[in-house]
Amino acid sequence: MKKNLLTAILVLFCMLTYAQQGKLDSIQALLKNTLADTQRVNLLLAENGLLSRMGKNREATESLKSALELAHKAGFKKGELKSRFKLGFAAELQGDYKGALSWYKQCLEICRDTKDFKNAANLHNSIGNCYMEQAMYKESLEEYHLSLDLASQINNPDYIELAYTNIGGIYTMKGEYTEALKDFLAALKLAEESGNKRQMSHTFGTIGNIYYYQNNLPQALSYYKKAIALMIALDMKESMGPIYTNMGVINRQIGKPDEALSNYSDALRLSKDMGDKRGESDAYLHLGVLDNNLKKFEEAFNNFQLAIKIDEEMNNKEGLATTCVELAGMYTNQGKPSEAIAACNRALPLALETDDKQTQRNAYKCLALAYARQKNFDKAYSYTVLSSELNDTLVNADNNKQMAQMNALYQSEKKDKEIQLGAAEIKKQTAEAEKQSSRRRLFFIGLILAAIIAVLVLAFALFLLKSGRQRLKAHRIISLQKSFLEEKNKDITDSINYAKRIQEAILPANTLRKKLFPESFILFQPKDIVSGDFYWFSEKNGKKLIAAVDCTGHGVPGAFMSMIGNAFLNEIVNERAITRPSEILDQLREMVITSLKQGDGTNKDGMDISLISVDTHNRKVEFAGANNPLWKCTVAGGVAKMTEFKADKQPVGLYTGETNKFSSQTFELGEGDMLYLFTDGFADQFGGEKGKKFKYKPLQEKLLSISGIPMEGQHEELLRTFTAWKGNLEQVDDMLVIGIRA
Numbered sequence: 001m002k003k004n005l006l007t008a009i010l011v012l013f014c015m016l017t018y019a020q021q022g023k024l025d026s027i028q029a030l031l032k033n034t035l036a037d038t039q040r041v042n043l044l045l046a047e048n049g050l051l052s053r054m055g056k057n058r059e060a061t062e063s064l065k066s067a068l069e070l071a072h073k074a075g076f077k078k079g080e081l082k083s084r085f086k087l088g089f090a091a092e093l094q095g096d097y098k099g100a101l102s103w104y105k106q107c108l109e110i111c112r113d114t115k116d117f118k119n120a121a122n123l124h125n126s127i128g129n130c131y132m133e134q135a136m137y138k139e140s141l142e143e144y145h146l147s148l149d150l151a152s153q154i155n156n157p158d159y160i161e162l163a164y165t166n167i168g169g170i171y172t173m174k175g176e177y178t179e180a181l182k183d184f185l186a187a188l189k190l191a192e193e194s195g196n197k198r199q200m201s202h203t204f205g206t207i208g209n210i211y212y213y214q215n216n217l218p219q220a221l222s223y224y225k226k227a228i229a230l231m232i233a234l235d236m237k238e239s240m241g242p243i244y245t246n247m248g249v250i251n252r253q254i255g256k257p258d259e260a261l262s263n264y265s266d267a268l269r270l271s272k273d274m275g276d277k278r279g280e281s282d283a284y285l286h287l288g289v290l291d292n293n294l295k296k297f298e299e300a301f302n303n304f305q306l307a308i309k310i311d312e313e314m315n316n317k318e319g320l321a322t323t324c325v326e327l328a329g330m331y332t333n334q335g336k337p338s339e340a341i342a343a344c345n346r347a348l349p350l351a352l353e354t355d356d357k358q359t360q361r362n363a364y365k366c367l368a369l370a371y372a373r374q375k376n377f378d379k380a381y382s383y384t385v386l387s388s389e390l391n392d393t394l395v396n397a398d399n400n401k402q403m404a405q406m407n408a409l410y411q412s413e414k415k416d417k418e419i420q421l422g423a424a425e426i427k428k429q430t431a432e433a434e435k436q437s438s439r440r441r442l443f444f445i446g447l448i449l450a451a452i453i454a455v456l457v458l459a460f461a462l463f464l465l466k467s468g469r470q471r472l473k474a475h476r477i478i479s480l481q482k483s484f485l486e487e488k489n490k491d492i493t494d495s496i497n498y499a500k501r502i503q504e505a506i507l508p509a510n511t512l513r514k515k516l517f518p519e520s521f522i523l524f525q526p527k528d529i530v531s532g533d534f535y536w537f538s539e540k541n542g543k544k545l546i547a548a549v550d551c552t553g554h555g556v557p558g559a560f561m562s563m564i565g566n567a568f569l570n571e572i573v574n575e576r577a578i579t580r581p582s583e584i585l586d587q588l589r590e591m592v593i594t595s596l597k598q599g600d601g602t603n604k605d606g607m608d609i610s611l612i613s614v615d616t617h618n619r620k621v622e623f624a625g626a627n628n629p630l631w632k633c634t635v636a637g638g639v640a641k642m643t644e645f646k647a648d649k650q651p652v653g654l655y656t657g658e659t660n661k662f663s664s665q666t667f668e669l670g671e672g673d674m675l676y677l678f679t680d681g682f683a684d685q686f687g688g689e690k691g692k693k694f695k696y697k698p699l700q701e702k703l704l705s706i707s708g709i710p711m712e713g714q715h716e717e718l719l720r721t722f723t724a725w726k727g728n729l730e731q732v733d734d735m736l737v738i739g740i741r742a
Helices: 002-033 037-053 057-074 077-093 097-114 117-133 137-153 157-173 177-194 197-213 217-233 237-253 257-274 277-293 297-314 317-333 337-353 357-373 377-394 397-506 510-516 555-575 581-595 696-706 711-726
Strands: 520-525 533-540 543-551 606-615 620-626 630-636 639-645 665-668 674-678 735-741
Touching (some): 037 057, 037 077, 077 117, 097 117, 117 137, 117 157, 157 177, 157 197, 197 217, 197 237, 237 277, 277 297, 277 317, 297 317, 317 357, 337 357, 357 377, 510 520, 533 735, 543 555, 543 674, 543 735, 555 581, 606 674, 639 696, 696 711, 711 735
Antiparallel strands (some): 520 735, 533 543, 543 606, 606 620, 620 665, 630 674, 674 735
């Protein structure tokens, strides 16, 4: 039976090869007898497609170059665009992303000249892919959003779907699964509406990835099978490799090694046939993982080395980091902790550089196990904590709940649409009958309306006569009320402005700030006249202290809390002489709970705070925080690096969760280091083209970029950025950022 099947496959393969060769011979014969340049360009492009499918990549590239040269000479822009795009795509498959970007950007110039917005939308997606493969996620997202904007302007559903899918892919890599699923479901909905089965197959695969990362393996496998079924039907060989790889991963994890091996082998074969180096690397990686699980360590090592070689050739940092962590896992299984640690130490900088949180988590987990094997339990514990923190970030119940809600909403909308489509046929059948009866009804309705209008005209005339008298009386009353309200409003505003002067008076003077921290700035912009945010300075027993505080609420309620907080900090430090930040926060919490009578649990007002104590003589800083962290920017070798000191996840005030004493972190201050304390007002401000939050990551990047310039320049640049981002939108909260240079 197997022999007959093999013979049938060989016969079918020979028939397909013969058919392709026949088409190629026909095209080459036409090329010899065709004189028109545009026709020759199109024939060369067709020849390129056939040669690529036949695996003759070198000859295919020569056809493209000939087509490009001829199209350029003839001024045939469409042919030139196709040639350059295909050369870019070939470079992308080979992992030459810089070369691909060069070709794609040349194509964009042609699109701009010819106002070809459709191809421009596609090109921005392709450019985004190249940036994504190099882990340049910020640039990648910008390109995908440009594609989405262009596709939306020309109402091209295919490219809108593709852009949503790609944007979701970036959020997946960053571990933001809820955001990713939102984009993928938007893409799937559009693909189903337009009947775009190719895009549906891609989206099924990406949704499968999301469920896999959330450890929902049955749901993930279900979506992968949907994707493969469509891809086989559409002969989408170029896209099937990654899906087979992912199916193999799940089959391996659920204890089906034979199915996994079959999946990986299919992925490797397809990737080699298509010249897809990234897919080939992934297949070798997962074959190595499978061999490692089966304790075939020699085969596993060989497969990992093949993957590493390809990743190094492609400068694929993400893939290289993943493979090194898996190699470390193999060394751990072999009882070689030193080799495992070395492999993880190679992977971690790459994973941090590419912001690949999944690989970071896996590396920390592997390091914890390796150090435990060496009986270095302190390091084992610290890496276990790091792994656990990242795991909580990547996989949590809230994410799963939100994703389930989004999927249910999508399915509900889909069923509603099916019901609407079924009802449409019934409506069509009854429409004609209703049309006949409506004509008869219209005649009688017309007579009735004429009579009603006559009555209304008479009633309206009487109403105008009566209301004219009432309007004059009402106008006098409204004028008196307006004058009264304006007077009251002026009194209230004057009172709040006076409160503002009081609040400004209790804030530390600039002279004190400059005395304590000569190189510093304060960017402070209340949402309303008075603020719930405030800053505080003091000096006691040779320690210089500074705090950025965010009280519950803003406006008048927040201002009352800020006055209470300022008074309590002065008492704790200046009168009780407590200078250790963690002890200050413990004392402050007790005073807030007592003074606001929070013992009955009804009043939960409080404050978030970042507080530092600086010992300038020994150049040491001690930090404690309630929900708000501290950022330190250090410049080494001309490169700025940001370090975050995390706060305790509890407020200063009544807390419903588990309450612990506040912790302190101490570190040395290098020459020229910048320290940044802040509240959440800047990061939470809505604005930009999409009306979204600014967020902490872009704020960190902005501070990194300006950390080397003088304080006044940093203040101005942050204010300019905040104002430009906010635009015409309302400020959502009080905003405070403090910068200090060592």
